[in-house]
Amino acid sequence: MNRFLLPLSIFIVVVVFLGVGLKLNPREIPSPLVGKAAPDFSQPQLYDPATVFSPADLKGKVWLLNFWASWCSGCRTEHPVLMELAKSGEVPIFGMDYKDQRDEALAWLKRWGNPYPVVGVDDAGRVGINYGVYGVPETYVIDKQGVIRYKQIGPLDPDTVAKKILPLVKQLESQ
Amino acid sequence: MIPEIGHFALILALCVAVVQGILPIYGAAVGNSALMAVAKPAARGQFLLVLTAFCCLGYAFAEKDFSVLYVAATSNSQLPLHYRLAAIWGAHEGSLLLWTFILTIWMFAVTLFSAHLPDATRSRILGVMGLVSIGFLLFMLTVSNPFERLIPAALDGRDLNPLLQDPGMVIHPPMLYMGYVGFSVAFAFAIAALLGGNLDAAWARWSRPWTTVAWCFLTVGIAMGSGWAYYELGWGGWWFWDPVENASFMPWLAGTALVHSLAVTDKRGGFKVWTVLLAIMAFSLSLLGTFLVRSGVLTSVHAFATDPKRGLFILAFLAVVIGGSLALYAWRAPRVGLGGSFAMVSREGMLLANNVLLVAAMGSVLLGTLYPLFLDALDLGKISVGPPYFDSVFVPLMTPAIFLMGIGPLAQWKKASLPDLAKRLQWAFAVSVVTALALPVVMGNWTPLLSLGLLLAIWIATTAVVTLRERLAHVSGGSFIERLASVPRSYWGMLVAHCGIAVFIVGVTMVKGFESEKDVRMNVGETATIGDYTFRFDGTQDVVGPNYTAARGTFRVSLDGRETTVLYPEKRRYSVQNQVMTEAAIDPGLLRDLYVSLGEPLDDGAWSVRLYHKPFVDWIWGGCFIMALGGALAVSDRRYRIAWGRQKPAVPVSTGTARRKVA
Amino acid sequence: MTWVMLIVLLLSGQVWAGEARPLADDPVAEARLKHLAVELRCLVCQNQTLADSNAPLAEDLRREVREMIAKDMSDKEIIEFLVARYGDFVLYRPPLKATTTLLWVGPFVLLMIGATALIITLRRRAHKVVDVPVTDEEHRRVEQLLAEGSKRS
Structure with missing residues (x-):
């Protein structure tokens, strides 16, 4: 090969990568926890602070864990999707109220509806750190053995639910 | 109405650019002087049109015309006039207009100072610049129009990002862009030479001053950006190896290599092919930087708001401009001749070795900047490449480069002798080593890096002295002053620029080695001591600025019981964006900066306060300004002044292109 | 004599005012935190270190790291803790693999x-x-x- 073509070849490779890079979101960080056991916690429940909510109670079920907060605008965006999903009864969504004020969280759920059978409270953000949450909303799909199978970063949309979450839930249910 | 005039001026400028990009190049190819003659008026016309557009946008900002989307998005009625004008380049669309405007300024400059160039060469140069300009004008007119209307008009604007409301921001982007875009001239010279097949020593001589001027602007631009980060971000850092900083640093490294490589080509006719490649590289990296900052492929503290459509446009533009020129290079370069012969140990050899080091450093910055993207694109995970990586890679690459920097100017052209060089430099070396080892011990903190930094700085300084002494020894007669004056300015320029590096290294080394910081909780009347200076906190006051409210702290600073200065750091809240900014207060000094920034108010009137004592930190920017001064001195050398006034090519066309040899 | 000294002290406010306390309770632990945090990336920010960032998550993570330092965990253990949750992305010094x-x-x-x-x-x-x-x-x-x-x- 003509060695004067070398700069051009290198440049073409770089351009291809940059082109692929345009489609990627540099701010989305894949979780190393997918495929690992969901970290344990026992947090007070939002509606009943005296009772604790723990993933151990959900062994044998496929469920979603949704981190949200009343101050988070993305949560407002995804809320109708969660309501729809909850109504369909395909999979239970458990909430984790992340770094929030109790009264504001209650008011928020009252106003927009509550898709969660149980909401845990993570006021110090420690559960969030254990789950590798870096920005709410984030949603985890957890299987019957308590292993994280999928993590959604940012708001859920109907498309993701229909194409990713529900097929995955069906597959996990059948195992 | 005015914005429409601006918009229309841009459309006309595009038409002119198309004419300028096609006719003169075609004319030069077929030898039609009428077509070639189009280049000059077209370039000047384009300059006037873009100037008109620029003024129209400036007028819209000055008149607070919030029916223009861009004005409404980046300014506010409360914003003072000078920041409203700086807001022209406060976001994507306007900064693109600045880019284009500066490109036409450079074009205009080429039309002014190219009387001595052959017609064909000048036409090709202006033609290539016209082609580059087409891309930017199209970009603006299709997906980033700064004159887009907002109907109905906004009642008030969303304000300029408070981070950018700073005097440094008024001047930093124009400087930086003068540098980036200035490399387009060297690029156009190189492409013109490849097109014309006359890649000779004259080409190098013509390119040199243009490249050096662009390099000076870029150096100052980067230094100002770094200074801005230092006092505006409020945590005392001055370089973060952020993708956007790297985007400006890569063209600087390539440009520095180019300045040196041009010296070899100019003096000795050698390595033309390499020099041409560097000229293409320096400008390509400027364009790549534009892409990285505006496309959103990388996250950065100061990236523009991003839009994938824009990213795609710039990428396509990049592919055409850089791809095209590299293809032209691959096609034409094999025919370029070799130039003069020289031995490995010679000034040429050392300049080229320095080139290899600079380009390797540039490649590392590029690799580190793009590597996360590569891995992500291949779905191999996400990583972050940050300061620890760049620091550990950069120091080993730059150390030999700086070592060579001391020797190079002393080595003869063509062939030098190592033992001879060693003999001439033994004292410089001994003095550097001893001082570098002893000084940190005297100052009470010895670390290997500290000694290394000082060694390099002192090495540059002592070798510069040796170089100058030897140079003067060759000049016979006259008083010392006369002999000093007889040294050409380009030579002084080289020495000064190198000493700038030494000053810069002293700054970096001393700050890293001796800076101290304290996070304290201060009640009114309490004191804190850092680096022998005692700070007394006298409480905060509420102050009201034009578009912000602030808590302003008063700190009385004393040294040995005597008050030296009073500092007023602020915690500002900009009302429109409701954003809190920390305005650090700095007492700059030749030997140290004192830096105070207010943290958060705590209970009972106390504040969390961060204090820094930063020895020699101003040397970092001082060094950069000295480097740029060196460049300016070199450009003011008489041979360029003469060349610019002449009508004919200053250097006879060399035999380079006639011989078909592979370099 | 004591009285005189007390009066002198009262008159000169500057001497009376105390030395400001460090913000952190344990400056040694804080220095270690800083040393670690400058090489860690704040996840929510555009491109800032954990040491520089004021984002709430960065504050929480600094708190976690402080607690781990208090528990006398080694730097390696602390970094492993973070990598297990957020991946290599948190490291500004990419691990050699x-x-x-x-x-x-x-x-x-x-x-x-x-x-x-x-x-x-x-x-x-x-x-x-x-x-x-x-x-x-x-x-x-x-x-x-x-x-x-x-x-x-």
Whole structure:
């Protein structure tokens, strides 16, 4: 090969990568926890602070864990999707109220509806750190053995639910 | 109405650019002087049109015309006039207009100072610049129009990002862009030479001053950006190896290599092919930087708001401009001749070795900047490449480069002798080593890096002295002053620029080695001591600025019981964006900066306060300004002044292109 | 005597005012935190270190790290804790592994290639170049032309 073509070849490779890079979101960080056991916690429940909510109670079920907060605008965006999903009864969504004020969280759920059978409270953000949450909303799909199978970063949309979450839930249910 | 005039001026400028990009190049190819003659008026016309557009946008900002989307998005009625004008380049669309405007300024400059160039060469140069300009004008007119209307008009604007409301921001982007875009001239010279097949020593001589001027602007631009980060971000850092900083640093490294490589080509006719490649590289990296900052492929503290459509446009533009020129290079370069012969140990050899080091450093910055993207694109995970990586890679690459920097100017052209060089430099070396080892011990903190930094700085300084002494020894007669004056300015320029590096290294080394910081909780009347200076906190006051409210702290600073200065750091809240900014207060000094920034108010009137004592930190920017001064001195050398006034090519066309040899 | 001293102290407010307390309860732990945090990336920010960021998550993570320091965990353990949750993305110093080999050796490979290319080219060139395109004679002529030009202009 003509060695004067070398700069051009290198440049073409770089351009291809940059082109692929345009489609990627540099701010989305894949979780190393997918495929690992969901970290344990026992947090007070939002509606009943005296009772604790723990993933151990959900062994044998496929469920979603949704981190949200009343101050988070993305949560407002995804809320109708969660309501729809909850109504369909395909999979239970458990909430984790992340770094929030109790009264504001209650008011928020009252106003927009509550898709969660149980909401845990993570006021110090420690559960969030254990789950590798870096920005709410984030949603985890957890299987019957308590292993994280999928993590959604940012708001859920109907498309993701229909194409990713529900097929995955069906597959996990059948195992 | 005015914005429409601006918009229309841009459309006309595009038409002119198309004419300028096609006719003169075609004319030069077929030898039609009428077509070639189009280049000059077209370039000047384009300059006037873009100037008109620029003024129209400036007028819209000055008149607070919030029916223009861009004005409404980046300014506010409360914003003072000078920041409203700086807001022209406060976001994507306007900064693109600045880019284009500066490109036409450079074009205009080429039309002014190219009387001595052959017609064909000048036409090709202006033609290539016209082609580059087409891309930017199209970009603006299709997906980033700064004159887009907002109907109905906004009642008030969303304000300029408070981070950018700073005097440094008024001047930093124009400087930086003068540098980036200035490399387009060297690029156009190189492409013109490849097109014309006359890649000779004259080409190098013509390119040199243009490249050096662009390099000076870029150096100052980067230094100002770094200074801005230092006092505006409020945590005392001055370089973060952020993708956007790297985007400006890569063209600087390539440009520095180019300045040196041009010296070899100019003096000795050698390595033309390499020099041409560097000229293409320096400008390509400027364009790549534009892409990285505006496309959103990388996250950065100061990236523009991003839009994938824009990213795609710039990428396509990049592919055409850089791809095209590299293809032209691959096609034409094999025919370029070799130039003069020289031995490995010679000034040429050392300049080229320095080139290899600079380009390797540039490649590392590029690799580190793009590597996360590569891995992500291949779905191999996400990583972050940050300061620890760049620091550990950069120091080993730059150390030999700086070592060579001391020797190079002393080595003869063509062939030098190592033992001879060693003999001439033994004292410089001994003095550097001893001082570098002893000084940190005297100052009470010895670390290997500290000694290394000082060694390099002192090495540059002592070798510069040796170089100058030897140079003067060759000049016979006259008083010392006369002999000093007889040294050409380009030579002084080289020495000064190198000493700038030494000053810069002293700054970096001393700050890293001796800076101290304290996070304290201060009640009114309490004191804190850092680096022998005692700070007394006298409480905060509420102050009201034009578009912000602030808590302003008063700190009385004393040294040995005597008050030296009073500092007023602020915690500002900009009302429109409701954003809190920390305005650090700095007492700059030749030997140290004192830096105070207010943290958060705590209970009972106390504040969390961060204090820094930063020895020699101003040397970092001082060094950069000295480097740029060196460049300016070199450009003011008489041979360029003469060349610019002449009508004919200053250097006879060399035999380079006639011989078909592979370099 | 004590009275006199007390009065002097009361009169000179400056002496009376105390030395400010460090913000952190344990400056040693804080120094270690800082040392760790400058090489860690804040996840929510655009591109900032954990040490510099004021984002709530960064504050929480600093709190976690402080607690781990208090528990006397080693730097390695603390970093493993964070990597287990957020991946290598949190590290500004990418760990050396298969996928990052090129990143770490790249610069030096580049340098080696450059140096080798330079040496080979210079060697090969030394055999090929027979004549000198810009001869000393030509240089002299150029300088002469330039000198004349300066006189004329």
